[in-house]
Amino acid sequence: MNILTFETNEELNEVGAGIIASLVQTKPNAVLGLATGSTPIGIYEELIKLYQKGRVSFKHATTFNLDEYIGLPEDHPESYRTFMNEKLFNHIDIPLEQTHVPNGNAADLEKECRDYDDMLTNSKQIDLQILGLGHNGHIGFNEPDQSLNSGTHIVQLKEETRKANARFFNSIDEVPTQAITMGVGTILKAKMIILVVRGAEKAAIVQRALQGAITTDVPASLLQTHPNVVVLLDKEAGGMLS
Numbered sequence: 001m002n003i004l005t006f007e008t009n010e011e012l013n014e015v016g017a018g019i020i021a022s023l024v025q026t027k028p029n030a031v032l033g034l035a036t037g038s039t040p041i042g043i044y045e046e047l048i049k050l051y052q053k054g055r056v057s058f059k060h061a062t063t064f065n066l067d068e069y070i071g072l073p074e075d076h077p078e079s080y081r082t083f084m085n086e087k088l089f090n091h092i093d094i095p096l097e098q099t100h101v102p103n104g105n106a107a108d109l110e111k112e113c114r115d116y117d118d119m120l121t122n123s124k125q126i127d128l129q130i131l132g133l134g135h136n137g138h139i140g141f142n143e144p145d146q147s148l149n150s151g152t153h154i155v156q157l158k159e160e161t162r163k164a165n166a167r168f169f170n171s172i173d174e175v176p177t178q179a180i181t182m183g184v185g186t187i188l189k190a191k192m193i194i195l196v197v198r199g200a201e202k203a204a205i206v207q208r209a210l211q212g213a214i215t216t217d218v219p220a221s222l223l224q225t226h227p228n229v230v231v232l233l234d235k236e237a238g239g240m241l242s
């Protein structure tokens, strides 16, 4: 695991975007695993700048997002599909049909999970997966539990996660109670993973995830078993690492 700590968010964003852009420059048909949440936004903004300067094209890339709420209309401002369109896809040259976000309104949600996993096992392997970190150690929406699901599945969101995400909604009652998420097994199949974390309030969970025991109580700690993980931290998030 290669842990990099940055003095400023600008530097972190440039390095994160630089890693993604170099991959797509050398492998135009790269498969990118993407994340939502506030953490990756700065990296997406840098990627858009690189695209606008003509340094990188996403015309042949494919993307798979980690997760999506169940029951929010696709065009709801807080659906992860809307987030990705607004924060990245609408500003670069990737054809939307090459972008994949689980459909949280599918008539058969179990089938949606199976189909999403089939695409990732049968035809596409993720070259580079971007991850944020939940306050309770979740990655995607894989919440702490006694055991973790390997493949894409339906998850019941923890109250702490709904509270953390309520800042994006008018009230906590509007936050969905369920989501579809890639499983930890699917995430760990990516050839390379970039975990991005910012802020002092995540310093303790960063320490547990990166230097603590590997346990399903901290789903991100399973990243310690992956051979090719780069961790990008601002200095606050890295503040408790030894």
Ligand code: GLP
Pocket (backbone or CB within 6 Å): 035, 036, 037, 038, 039, 040, 066, 067, 131, 132, 133, 134, 135, 139, 140, 141, 161, 165
């Ligand atoms: C959500 C997403 C995660 C994300 C996490 C952290 O629950 N499902 O993929 O990493 O929140 O969000 P933020 O980056 O806003 O702290």
